Amino acid sequence: MAEGGAQxxxxxxxxxxxxxxxxxxxxxxxxxxxxxxxxxxxxxxxYGRAHHRALHFINRQPGLTVSSLLTVLGVTKQSLNRVLxxxxxxxxxxxxxxxxxxxERHLYLTDIGEALERELSEAQRxxxxxxxxxAGPQAVAGFRQVLDAMMDGELQRQFKTIKDAx
Amino acid sequence: MAEGGAQxxxxxxxxxxxxxxxxxxxxxxxxxxxxxxxxxxxxxxxYGRAHHRALHFINRQPGLTVSSLLTVLGVTKQSLNRVLxxxxxxxxxxxxxxxxxxxERHLYLTDIGEALERELSEAQRxxxxxxxxxAGPQAVAGFRQVLDAMMDGELQRQFKTIKDAx
DNA sequence: AGCTTATGTCAGTCATGTTGACTTTCCAAG
DNA sequence: CTTGGAAAGTCAACATGACTGACATAAGCT
Numbered sequence: 276m277a278e279g280g281a282q283x284x285x286x287x288x289x290x291x292x293x294x295x296x297x298x299x300x301x302x303x304x305x306x307x308x309x310x311x312x313x314x315x316x317x318x319x320x321x322y323g324r325a326h327h328r329a330l331h332f333i334n335r336q337p338g339l340t341v342s343s344l345l346t347v348l349g350v351t352k353q354s355l356n357r358v359l360x361x362x363x364x365x366x367x368x369x370x371x372x373x374x375x376x377x378x379e380r381h382l383y384l385t386d387i388g389e390a391l392e393r394e395l396s397e398a399q400r401x402x403x404x405x406x407x408x409x410a411g412p413q414a415v416a417g418f419r420q421v422l423d424a425m426m427d428g429e430l431q432r433q434f435k436t437i438k439d440a441x
Numbered sequence: 442m443a444e445g446g447a448q449x450x451x452x453x454x455x456x457x458x459x460x461x462x463x464x465x466x467x468x469x470x471x472x473x474x475x476x477x478x479x480x481x482x483x484x485x486x487x488y489g490r491a492h493h494r495a496l497h498f499i500n501r502q503p504g505l506t507v508s509s510l511l512t513v514l515g516v517t518k519q520s521l522n523r524v525l526x527x528x529x530x531x532x533x534x535x536x537x538x539x540x541x542x543x544x545e546r547h548l549y550l551t552d553i554g555e556a557l558e559r560e561l562s563e564a565q566r567x568x569x570x571x572x573x574x575x576a577g578p579q580a581v582a583g584f585r586q587v588l589d590a591m592m593d594g595e596l597q598r599q600f601k602t603i604k605d606a607x
Numbered sequence: 608a609g610c611t612t613a614t615g616t617c618a619g620t621c622a623t624g625t626t627g628a629c630t631t632t633c634c635a636a637g
Numbered sequence: 638c639t640t641g642g643a644a645a646g647t648c649a650a651c652a653t654g655a656c657t658g659a660c661a662t663a664a665g666c667t
């Protein structure tokens with residue numbers, strides 16, 4: 276530690292308002308960049324970001340129910356339904372009646388659904404990979420730690436469910 | 442280094458598709474949490490996220506011109522204008538004619554504009570501070586490195602302008 | 608049989624983005 | 638000094654993706 280001053284064992288300069296504001300701006304700009312590549316692709320298919328999100332989570336958890344997807348996405352069923360309906364009509368998503376509980380609908384990607392999901396996520400992973408490679412493994416670990424800490428308890432629980440999904 | 446295998450000096454396990462997908466999801470959930478606190482406050486004032494963004498950047502760079510703000514926000518002038526008009530009408534933002542170039546309008550926050558900006562950014566900074574504190578300075582450095590690397594060249598330049606602003 | 612849950616739908620509203628066209632004001636170069 | 642272009646503002650129309658509220662159907666549960 277090269278700092279003097281009244282702090283404890285570690286310097287707390289990373290907690291100044293100025294540093295926090297810079298972090299806030301970095302989140303804004305990075306998130307915009309992060310969504311820009313899929314957005315370009317989606318335009319060609321006349322879909323929106325909402326479709327991407329649905330495809331993403333159905334791909335992550337094939338067979339998840341509509342209500343689970345609602346919870347994960349944090350939107351109303353009316354909002355999701357519009358998106359889901361077009362995806363099903365266009366044959367990207369399949370809707371199977373639950374075996375145990377026949378009220379439930381389990382969602383799966385079809386082959387063309389998977390193809391689009393792959394195209395979208397590939398663009399996004401490419402950017403993420405470049406960023407990870409540039410920053411290095413140590414930085415990536417920190418990145419993940421901060422993001423995890425940024426979600427409140429509710430979100431962390433949801434996220435964990437997905438992380439641990441089969 | 443404890444790893445064997447065919448990688449170079451460092452293990453590349455942090456670049457697997459699975460790790461990248463987890464990073465993508467973390468960005469999604471963290472960003473949603475990140476915007477949730479200001480969003481709640483904005484509801485009470487019948488403003489939206491777009492108003493928050495305008496207030497934020499005007500606060501960061503008092504006197505910036507409309508076209509600079511347009512560039513930073515990356516939206517059309519028609520879209521910004523609707524937001525800016527209400528903010529000016531409501532007396533949160535002031536619009537001064539440029540001294541050198543009278544075509545330009547320089548934007549400033551009024552006292553009540555500053556008050557709202559402070560309220561919004563305080564909520565956001567609180568979350569960011571908690572996350573930073575939880576994760577620690579090392580992690581924060583990594584977080585910033587990854588975010589910076591995630592923006593493309595265009596964005597990094599814009600961001601730098603703001604970082605270096607007086 | 609009756610209550611609840613899961614899903615789906617219709618209708619209306621709102622916030623925020625877009626494009627295109629046009630005006631006013633003003634700077635700057637010919 | 639005129640003219641072309643830049644900065645700002647506005648009107649109109651439209652798309653997306655949120656929201657609320659109301660309602661319908663099917664199926665599970667008590």
